[in-house]
Amino acid sequence: MKAIKILLTIALTYFIGLSGTAQKTMLLSKGTVHVGNGKVINQGLIGIKGNKIILVDNALTHNLDPTLWDTIIDLKGLDVYPGFFAPNSKLGLTEIDAVRATRDFREVGTYNPHVRSLTAYNAESEIIGTVKTNGVLYTQATPEGGIISGTSSIMSLNAWNWEDAVIKKDDGIHLNWPSTAVGGNWNSSSPTKKSNDNYSSRLKEIRAFFEAALSYSETKDLFDPRFEAMRELFKGEKRLYIHADEMRALLDIIDFQRELEIKFPVIIGGYDAYKVADQLNAYNIPVMIKGGHTLPSNEDDPIDLPYRLPYLLKEAGVLFCIQNSGRMETMNTRNIPFLAGTAMAYGLTEEEAISAISLNTAKILGIEKLAGSIEEGKLATLFVNKGTPLDMRSNNLILGMVNGAFIDLTNVQTKLYDKYKSKYENEK
The missing domain is CATH 3.20.20.140 (Metal-dependent hydrolases)
Known part of the structure; x- marks a missing residue:
């Protein structure tokens, strides 16, 4: 799990660095895609350009050309959901x-x-x-x-x-x-x-x-x-x-x-x-x-x-x-x-x-x-989860995106959690 977070952090940092240049492309690769319309794509590919989704396909059947994408993030073992x-x-x-x-x-x-x-x-x-x-x-x-x-x-x-x-x-x-x-x-x-x-x-x-x-x-x-x-x-x-x-x-x-x-x-x-x-x-x-x-x-x-x-x-x-x-x-x-x-x-x-x-x-x-769904032509608003977001016991959101832009997943509650967690860890 730690390795996944490191990989995503590196990819996220790189893509944010590119955000100043318009119409960069990104590919979310090999995650399980819950489209939102009842369909599920195992090892799915989601291509994003600007704020829109330009590709939704199956990695097993798609002839992928890596040179077409500025950033590729490997999501194998993770699930992708519409916002x-x-x-x-x-x-x-x-x-x-x-x-x-x-x-x-x-x-x-x-x-x-x-x-x-x-x-x-x-x-x-x-x-x-x-x-x-x-x-x-x-x-x-x-x-x-x-x-x-x-x-x-x-x-x-x-x-x-x-x-x-x-x-x-x-x-x-x-x-x-x-x-x-x-x-x-x-x-x-x-x-x-x-x-x-x-x-x-x-x-x-x-x-x-x-x-x-x-x-x-x-x-x-x-x-x-x-x-x-x-x-x-x-x-x-x-x-x-x-x-x-x-x-x-x-x-x-x-x-x-x-x-x-x-x-x-x-x-x-x-x-x-x-x-x-x-x-x-x-x-x-x-x-x-x-x-x-x-x-x-x-x-x-x-x-x-x-x-x-x-x-x-x-x-x-x-x-x-x-x-x-x-x-x-x-x-x-x-x-x-x-x-x-x-x-x-x-x-x-x-x-x-x-x-x-x-x-x-x-x-x-x-x-x-x-x-409302992960389909071509729609806004790139989605998130990646380790587990299912429908169950609070396994919900673990790793990254999120709104209109093609990554979002900050910290909030006042996560900051307080980290603050007091470090406090009591230091006291041990």
Whole structure:
């Protein structure tokens, strides 16, 4: 293992030295390539030029000419994975949840489609470093609060600033659908769930706003910043991310998007999505499902239902990905690969679990031509691992790359580990 690290360090140092000259080429050779689309290439070759992948092939069948490459790194015995995604995330928008001054993911007001997370994104967040070391290399910076929270953007996790980080700006608007039930939570005054008496009135209010926005999109005589942000939604240039879980809400959402002709709706949460899979498939509505490290939502649910949801959606043919919204989600972003590992333990194959946090996410976000898998023409965002990144017991990320540039794998946690490790070693 030490020899591998020395070899990679030498190659990395050499390639960084070349980075000042444009369009240098590099070949990652003979690693096991997990493409992200379900395919695995043993002894794979990955050719990189600039920030793009220009070659993906099998070393056993490819007629390799070493003179075509400025740098060749031998990865025999190691595994290569596409960069993982953290969709629906406050990563980069908050640093310490308990400190109000570091929280920049919520604005006052109820309907804020014009509020953009893009310019609030902090590329220098200390938390980002702890996430990259587990292979999470992209995030969807997502606002919260109100009925319409605002507009998210897709960012890479290796950048100088938000301008440098953006992969797709203003990718979609986030709508918090009203809950059809109230109570039943540990912090609720009602120990059991009951119908939400305000659900119908809230739904009428949302529909009225969208109908007004639709009418506005058909005229050029007025200017309203809220409705202006909605214009691209009705053109199909933005997605509508609808946060909802209950079956009745999901059925109402299907009717809502059909009647208003929303071209790219996405469900975020979707706890009951497996119950309405046929309807979701009929209208091509994908789901960003919450990772399974949680308790069931209903008293009569099987105890393992949150763990089996990815498998149930896969069996039903619903396009889905895994996200980790909830309490302490920002710092727990690093655990997204392990959420996929749990889904693997409850029915998904290893490659299906990898797709659930890579290519599937890219498809749902609409950037599958740029990212999400290790394929020719896509951005060179990937990482090399000794072991599997889906299991915290064997996860050992050796090198990472974002848009063709190697990334620093140290962070505040690794620095503290090394600091105190040396302290106690010196005391022996």
